[in-house]
Amino acid sequence: MSYLDMELLRFTTAGSVDDGKSTLIGRLLYDSKSIFEDQVEAIQKTSENKGLEHIDFSLLTDGLKDEREQGITIDVAYRYFATPKRKFIIADTPGHIQYTRNMVTGASTANLALILIDARNGIIEQTKRHSFIASLLKIPHVFVCINKMDLVGYSEEAYNKIVKEYEEFAAKLNVNDVHFIPISALFGDNVVNRSENMKWYKGGTLLHNLETVHIGSDENHIDCRFPVQTVIRPHSEEYHDYRGYAGRVAGGVFKPGDEVAVQPSGLTSKIKTVEFDGEQLQEAFAPMSVTLTLEDDIDVGRGDMIVRQNNQSEASQDLDGMLCWLHNNPPRPRAKYILRQTSNEARAMISEIVYKMDINTLHRNEEDKDIQMNDIARVKIRSTKPILKDSYRINRNTGSIILVDEATNETVAAGMLN
Amino acid sequence: MKYNLTHLRELESEAIFVIREVFAQFDKPSILFSGGKDSIVLTHLAKKAFFPAKIPFPLVHIDTGHNFSETINFRDDLVKKMGANLIVGSVQKSIDDGRAVEEKGINASRNKNQTVTLLDTIEDNGFDACMGGARRDEEKARAKERFFSHRDDFGQWDPKNQRPELWNIFNGRKNFGEHFRVFPISNWTEMDVWQYILLENIELPSLYFARQRKVVRRNNSWLPVSEYITVRPTEEVVEKMVRFRTLGDITITGGDESEANTLEKIIQEVASTRVTERGNREDDKRSESAMEDRKKEGYF
Numbered sequence: 001m002s003y004l005d006m007e008l009l010r011f012t013t014a015g016s017v018d019d020g021k022s023t024l025i026g027r028l029l030y031d032s033k034s035i036f037e038d039q040v041e042a043i044q045k046t047s048e049n050k051g052l053e054h055i056d057f058s059l060l061t062d063g064l065k066d067e068r069e070q071g072i073t074i075d076v077a078y079r080y081f082a083t084p085k086r087k088f089i090i091a092d093t094p095g096h097i098q099y100t101r102n103m104v105t106g107a108s109t110a111n112l113a114l115i116l117i118d119a120r121n122g123i124i125e126q127t128k129r130h131s132f133i134a135s136l137l138k139i140p141h142v143f144v145c146i147n148k149m150d151l152v153g154y155s156e157e158a159y160n161k162i163v164k165e166y167e168e169f170a171a172k173l174n175v176n177d178v179h180f181i182p183i184s185a186l187f188g189d190n191v192v193n194r195s196e197n198m199k200w201y202k203g204g205t206l207l208h209n210l211e212t213v214h215i216g217s218d219e220n221h222i223d224c225r226f227p228v229q230t231v232i233r234p235h236s237e238e239y240h241d242y243r244g245y246a247g248r249v250a251g252g253v254f255k256p257g258d259e260v261a262v263q264p265s266g267l268t269s270k271i272k273t274v275e276f277d278g279e280q281l282q283e284a285f286a287p288m289s290v291t292l293t294l295e296d297d298i299d300v301g302r303g304d305m306i307v308r309q310n311n312q313s314e315a316s317q318d319l320d321g322m323l324c325w326l327h328n329n330p331p332r333p334r335a336k337y338i339l340r341q342t343s344n345e346a347r348a349m350i351s352e353i354v355y356k357m358d359i360n361t362l363h364r365n366e367e368d369k370d371i372q373m374n375d376i377a378r379v380k381i382r383s384t385k386p387i388l389k390d391s392y393r394i395n396r397n398t399g400s401i402i403l404v405d406e407a408t409n410e411t412v413a414a415g416m417l418n
Numbered sequence: 419m420k421y422n423l424t425h426l427r428e429l430e431s432e433a434i435f436v437i438r439e440v441f442a443q444f445d446k447p448s449i450l451f452s453g454g455k456d457s458i459v460l461t462h463l464a465k466k467a468f469f470p471a472k473i474p475f476p477l478v479h480i481d482t483g484h485n486f487s488e489t490i491n492f493r494d495d496l497v498k499k500m501g502a503n504l505i506v507g508s509v510q511k512s513i514d515d516g517r518a519v520e521e522k523g524i525n526a527s528r529n530k531n532q533t534v535t536l537l538d539t540i541e542d543n544g545f546d547a548c549m550g551g552a553r554r555d556e557e558k559a560r561a562k563e564r565f566f567s568h569r570d571d572f573g574q575w576d577p578k579n580q581r582p583e584l585w586n587i588f589n590g591r592k593n594f595g596e597h598f599r600v601f602p603i604s605n606w607t608e609m610d611v612w613q614y615i616l617l618e619n620i621e622l623p624s625l626y627f628a629r630q631r632k633v634v635r636r637n638n639s640w641l642p643v644s645e646y647i648t649v650r651p652t653e654e655v656v657e658k659m660v661r662f663r664t665l666g667d668i669t670i671t672g673g674d675e676s677e678a679n680t681l682e683k684i685i686q687e688v689a690s691t692r693v694t695e696r697g698n699r700e701d702d703k704r705s706e707s708a709m710e711d712r713k714k715e716g717y718f
Contacts, residue, residue, distance in 0.1 A: 004617070008425035075580065077561045078554045080607045087425040089605055101582055108584040221421050229435070230442040234471040242470060248435045248586070253421070277466040285421040289434035289467070302442055326582050340587050343442070400585045409591035411581045 006082070009215055012091040012106040012113050012139070014130045019116040020147050024185035025079060025092060028207065031192040034081035076106045085211040100359065100374035101326045103130065104414055107137035108400070111215050114143045119152045119182075122162050123169060125360045132359050135173040136322060136376065136416065138396055140218045142178045145206060150184040154197040172362060179213070181206050219286040220395045224252030224260075225313075226306040227342035227398070232291060244275070244291040245300055250342060250397035252308065253285045254292065262298065263305045264315050264386055269296040286397065303344040305388060305398075313398070315386035320418045322357075323350075323379045325371050327405070327412035337403040337412065339383055348383035348403070381415070392416035426614050429606055433460075434467045435586060436565055436602040437549065441467075441474055443590035444547040444598070448505070450536075451477040453489035454665040455622055456551030458496070459611055460603060462620050464549070465500060476503035478548065480536050482528040482667045483510040484646040489665055492623040507539030527670045533717045537573040540597060547590065547598045555607045559710035565604050571595035573716030608663075609688055616681045626684065628661040628676040639672025 013021055029035045079090040091106035093099065107113065113134035117127055134142050144166055152158040159182045170178060181190055182201050189195035192207045204212070232244035254260075258271045272293045274281045284290040292306060300306070307313065325331065331350055339348035353369040357376045364378075371377055392399030403413040423431065440447045449464060451457045465473045477497060481490075497504045509531045512518040517538065518531040540548060554561045564580055566588045581589055590598055603611070615622065633640035634653045640660050641647060646669050649655060660673035661684075678684045709717075 004424060004426070006425045007422060008428045075562050075577070078605070079561065080555045080605070082607070082609065087607075087610070105582045105584055109586075216420055216422050219421070229438045232468055232471050236470070236472075239470045244470075246438050246467070248431060277469045287428065287431055287435075288423065289431040289438070291469075338591070340589070342587070343439075397586065400587065402584060402587050402589065404589055404591055409589070409593065411583075411589045414582070414584045 006084075007086050007215065008089065009086050009112060009210060009213070010089045010091065010110050011143075011210070012093060012103070012110040013116070014093045014103050014106070014113075014126075014133075019118055019126075020185045021092075021116055024116065024145070024147065024183070024191065025090060027185050027188060027191050028090075029079065029081050031188065032081045032083055032207070076102050083207065083211055088210065100129075100133070100324065100376070103133050104137060104324045104326075107133055107139055108414065110137075110139050111218050112141040112143060112210075112213065113139045114145060117144060117146050117162060117166070119146050119148045119158055119162065123165050127166075128169065128362070129359050131170060131173055131175060132357075132362060135175045136324075138174075138393060138416075140176055140215070141213050142175050143206070143209060143213075144178060144180050145185075146180065146182045147185050149182045149189060149195075149198065150187055154182075154184075154189075154195070156198070156200040159201075177213075179203070179209055181209060220251040220397075221285055222252055223311055223313075223390075223395060224254060224258075224306075224308040225250040225390070225395065225398050226254060226292060227344070228300055228302055228304045228306065229343050230302055231300070241297075242293070243297065243300075244293050245306065246289075246291050247306075247343070248289045249284050249286045251286055251395045252311075253283050254290075254306075255283045256280075259309045260294070260306050261309045261312055262300050263307055263312060263388060265299065265304070267298045267300075268309055269294040269298055271295075305342065305344070313388045313390045315388050317383050317386055318351075319348075319381040319383065319387055319389060319401075321379065321381070321392065321401070321415045322376060322418075323371075323403075323413050323415045324376045325373055325413050327410055328373055329405075329412070330370070330372050331412070336406055338406055339381065339387065339401055339403055341387055341401045342398055344387065346383045346385045346387060347406075348381050348387075350379050351382040352380040354378040354380065379415075389417060391418060393418075426610065426617060429603070429610055430463065430466075430614070432605065433463045433602040436588070436600065437464050437467045439566075439588050439590070440547050440549055440600050440602075443588070446543070446545050447475055447547040447549065447600075448478045448543070448545045449475045450548050450550045451479050451493065451504075452551070452665070453479070453485075453493050453623065454551070455611060455615065455626060456553065456603065458551075458620060458622060459606075459614060460549060460551040461496065461500065461502075462618065463602065473500050473502050475549070476505050476543075478505045478507065478539060478543075478545070480507045480532050480539065481509060482532060483508065484528055484644075484667045484669050486623070486625055486642070486665065488623050488625055496621075505539065505543060507535045509535045511535075512538065528667055529670060530712065532667075533573075533712065533715050537716050540573065545597060546592070547600055549600045549602060551603055552601045553606050553608070553611075554601075554604050557709045559713055563601060563604065563713075565601055566590050567599045567601065568592065569597050569599060569716065573597070575599075575713045575716070577710065577714070609685070612681070612685050612688055616685065623665065625662045625665055628659050628679045628683075630657050631660045631673065632656075633658050633660055633673060637672070640675065641669075641672055644669075 077092045093102040093106040115130050163180050183190045190205045228245045229247045261268045272295045274284045276290045355364040355366045390398040399417045401415040405412045512535045518534040632643040661676040662673045678687045
């Protein structure tokens with residue numbers, strides 16, 4: 001059956017009401033038949049009550065009462081649609097500057113960023129902001145949709161000008177795999193169906209690109225990393241001495257017989273079995289959840305990382321990376337936070353703020369080191385115990401950290417290790 | 419060599435990861451088991467996550483007393499098969515004890531009363547995490563829900579003040595008296611759930627399958643006739659081929675006319691249907707923010 005071959009693609013969108021983001025999402029959902037009649041009925045009614053002439057698709061994603069009343073998006077909303085080829089998860093994030101935190105959240109799990117540009121305005125501050133976050137969060141693919149082509153007479157020249165401008169700007173960033181698509185979300189040109197108005201465009205429609213972009217290499221399949229979540233000990237007659245290490249592969253490929261080491265202890269052993277729900281597997285790769293058993297009865301528990309003996313990561317109490325501050329309360333001087341990396345946890349403090357990033361100009365400000373919510377800064381962190389220094393650039397699963405305030409238990413920052 | 423997972427296996431892997439995090443991060447976690455397909459799938463996943471050990475969570479059923487009798491039989495069989503513990507919170511008892519006040523009138527339902535019983539059951543048992551089978555595609559307030567959703571010491575959800583959730587790092591830290599609701603199948607759609615049930619050959623109550631049933635037409639859906647609803651003089655009891663897309667309290671769960679009596683046919687029907695599965699839930703129709711309002715008070 002076809003659904004047994006379907007892949008999952010997660011993408012994030014960012015933009016304000018004027019970009020036509022909601023219209024585009026609405027169109028994707030509507031044209032792929034993922035909006036239901038009762039949903040259309042409900043938002044039609046609300047649109048009419050608000051005195052609008054057309055259906056306001058943002059009402060679909062703005063799920064909270066306050067959002068609907070104030071006409072703003074407060075939080076990331078997740079939307080789902082599927083075609084016979086792929087299932088899609090959209091993390092729909094508001095685009096205003098004060099919502100960097102939401103964009104970063106949406107971007108953290110995305111394979112792809114969809115950036116919308118109004119063809120009349122070209123690249124604006126917001127475009128740069130979204131692109132910077134896509135590059136910072138290492139989203140593997142970026143689709144730049146040049147929207148509202150109908151308002152520039154479907155002009156190839158206007159499109160080419162924006163493409164060139166974007167390419168020049170993107171050269172300063174570390175963005176991979178950029179695609180450009182001229183669309184009109186309102187009229188559906190090149191969204192699901194090919195545009196009759198832009199015969200000069202030889203590329204595929206947005207949906208075709210979403211369905212075919214190669215995502216098989218988005219996970220790291222080279223550096224073996226298995227963060228142990230918990231130890232399975234059945235305490236039953238049949239499985240008396242069974243010790244299974246439960247976790248989700250964060251990188252590389254694990255096979256029975258592999259020579260492995262446990263970090264940070266450095267103890268070594270061999271993989272006896274790779275299994276899941278009683279089934280013996282030939283191999284496991286990211287992002288599979290499995291259970292590993294080892295040949296030797298060594299001390300392994302939550303927070304430990306199983307790696308290949310010949311590919312270990314360096315552990316250190318001094319870390320360096322980019323931090324996005326997510327909380328209303330700015331960092332307190334010399335405050336201790338709980339640092340979480342995969343299943344590992346340590347107390348830590350921000351020992352130095354190296355520079356603050358102006359995400360509109362990409363300027364590194366070494367003078368102003370006052371961090372507030374939504375700020376992004378290069379920092380040094382000192383932790384109470386050694387933390388594995390996997391670079392976020394090489395592995396998004398193991399190179400990412402969060403900071404949790406010990407006093408409030410709130411998640412206050414997200415970090416990407418260098 | 420290609421290292422690709424299908425979408426169902428990736429969703430499964432994500433859910434297993436979340437369930438294992440719950441086990442590792444909390445002292446007394448549980449599964450909220452309604453007897454519906456989503457909580458059945460959740461229980462199936464929890465069993466797979468810890469094999470060969472037994473499922474390490476009790477199943478908690480908030481019983482409105484207005485059940486399809488089949489749901490209860492199915493629940494008891496499943497608990498026996500899994501070797502799991504069952505904890506039942508009784509809405510009837512909450513009403514008898516004066517903890518909850520029952521609605522009056524022809525549209526009366528115990529939907530709101532469940533919140534009282536649920537929060538009491540959580541407190542009495544000292545649960546610090548309750549996993550549920552809610553999905554983000556079900557309803558617009560749920561689209562905003564986190565995997566790890568924090569509840570204050572009144573069991574309340576504060577949707578505007580949720581913890582950001584990045585990558586696969588889940589923050590389950592809390593103060594004493596607070597708890598978490600955790601939704602491992604957040605990213606699944608109704609279709610994913612059905613495809614997974616077929617793929618894994620998961621047993622379901624037969625209420626999901628079309629059969630001749632006694633029903634009355636009310637608010638655009640077919641309500642099953644039972645001792646718990648009052649049939650109005652203007653309403654006519656008829657026999658129809660009906661199946662249920664969701665299983666809730668029998669007084670508010672409307673059925674759809676359907677010929678789908680196998681999983682394959684249900685999947686076909688879900689693929690071609692144009693109404694959401696909660697479209698027939700009277701509890702959601704009361705106002706545009708009915709779900710959000712109930713969730714803020716501590717509902718599932």
